[in-house]
Amino acid sequence: MPIILEFLFVLFAIVSCGIGTLMLLAPRRYPKVYEGFLHENVMRRQHTERDRILAIRTQGLIAVATGSFFGLFVWALH
Numbered sequence: 001m002p003i004i005l006e007f008l009f010v011l012f013a014i015v016s017c018g019i020g021t022l023m024l025l026a027p028r029r030y031p032k033v034y035e036g037f038l039h040e041n042v043m044r045r046q047h048t049e050r051d052r053i054l055a056i057r058t059q060g061l062i063a064v065a066t067g068s069f070f071g072l073f074v075w076a077l078h
Contacts, residue, residue: 016067023060
């Protein structure tokens with residue numbers, strides 16, 4: 001795998017894991033950071049604050065899993 005692709009995969013993994021961790025730990029603290037990562041139609045369907053926080057945490061868990069997968073992929077090919 002070319003070094004530039006490895007760098008891009010690792011960069012994506014770091015950003016995804018970082019944002020996902022923030023979404024899990026502090027779901028309402030950094031709303032501007034999360035805007036690009038949240039699915040708008042999912043958030044629109046949530047009516048209570050508790051449901052919104054749960055949706056943010058679920059998407060954070062997905063982001064952490066995706067970032068971990070990309071990191072594992074680069075590690076496995078190395």
